[in-house]
Amino acid sequence: MYIPKEIYRTMPEETTTLPNASQPNDIERYALITIYTVAFIGGTIGTIAMSFLLVKMNTLSVTTAAIVNLVVLHSLLLLTMPFRLYYYISQKWIFGFAFCKAVSAMMHIHMYLTLLFYIITLIIRWLIFFQWKDKVEFYRKLHAVAASAAVWIVAIVIVLPLFIARYGNSGEYGNTTCFTFQQELKKESVKALNYVIIAVVTAITCVFLGLQVFIILKVVKKLPGSVWSHQEFWAQIKSLMFISVIIICFLPYHLFRVYYIQHIEENQSETYNDICLSITAISCLDLLSFVISGSRFFKQKIIMLRDKLTCC
Template identity: 65%
Template sequence: MEPTNGIWKAILITVYTVVFIGGVFGAIRISFLLVKMNTLSVTTTAVINLVVVHSLFLGTVPFRLYYYTTDKWVFGQPFCKIVSAMIHVHMYLTFLFYVFVLVIRCLIFFKWKDKLEFYRNLHAVASSLAIWILAVVIALPLIHIWYGTTGHYENATCFRFHQELKNNSVKELNYAVIAVTVAVTCTLLALQVFIILKVASRLSGSLCSHQEFRAQLKSLGFVWVIILCFLPYHFFRIYYIQQYENDSRLEMYNEIWLSITAISCLDLLSFVLSGSLSWRRGSILFSCCQTTICCIATGSPAG
């Protein structure tokens, strides 16, 4: 192993270790809290689905850590494809559930919907199933047809499917996904900023003392997770697709940026912390209007 690769792999091991420990703790802790939450709440339904999405992905993280530690893949290429694809499935399903929550909140704010709740538990289950079925219908064919099928890869290596980018259809698909992700994120950010400014303009006194304002900042928190965890990878991906054949180091850089998307697993841990009464009281002692993060900490996961 080259010294430079050793440094990058150390970074990957550190990131995935933190994600695994924090993600598992957050998933377990939030599962106990969900029992006490309103199951008709859209936010609660989204959190339940996030627990499932994160848990499925976290189940594959130990295999990544083993590979980065030993520098050898011993589980076969079919399983490599599954583990490799899971981080992408996790990213876009998480993105989808975030968008789901934010769109509902926008509809409520603009009075296009009366409340942030399903009428029956069956509606919550049906909505979740619809998203999962859509994900399966889209993801499975793509993985089966394009993921690691046209290139030649060694059985002892994994997570290196860059040869697929020689296929123009794969490049076009990547560009399309990047464009849609960035466009949706920018739209949601603009809407949320507009809503926050409108809410702030009609409130008096300390803004963070108003539940409505804190709720909107909590929504902005979802957008920030998308911006900080997902967009860096997508922007780098544009450069990577164009230059991967000219610089072998880009393959490792791509893995680094991809690992950042996994940090979104820590959102459950943040929900646990924000649900803590002592955390809320501690946050209120600060001037929560100075930073968005402080204000988000005063909210709770339930919608």
């Protein structure tokens, strides 16, 4: 049927919405905005504060090198957070599909590299505790740089390009939507990889938590008097904080992932997966918590609180 141009111009344009381009509702969107805002502000403060502390350090320990890498890693993730916040606020992605995949990849790279640096730090602390090593240090700064560079080369030079090149190719994704790559989970190989990662992360968390609780109980039995005044006890509490971050920030995402893989087509499960993923960004607050917990003022307040509770 012929339609005059004048009438055709006044007709509303049809818009197509891809089935996998769902948007979270307002409550869930506000939750995502809040979580990322808290992570961005707290992470930025913690990264800056820890950077000042690291400048004053002259040690070349493996733990210090791991903390330095955490500062760099958190900084990279924090640089991508404004783009996520813009997307969830405006509900429109304007930065291109390739950059969307890069920002999405950074969340996962950050999560697993953070977990790796936590594992390294905890193992070194345990080696020292069990007196298998008095002190684990790099003999030269070049060794620390080389070890760190090896990790970053694998992550940035190999993993990130592969992620960007291969991820997001299994489905049709809208140009104005982002972070909706659930169609990739329909691949059996991707499902298998996810299940393996979930099992490994869960097993590591359980083993590390059990071992750390055992160490803390051993320290409490060994130390005379009040344990709160002993540096060794606080050192183990700091190790427990590493594991707490894993449990609070990383474990929920992996446990929910089991359900999500089996219910990919449900829009609600996709939103919950996004929220669980956003919680992993809260791990950026770890540096701030380390700075605060390591301060003398914080320890004094904890001891005062303990004394008041004891008196009552």
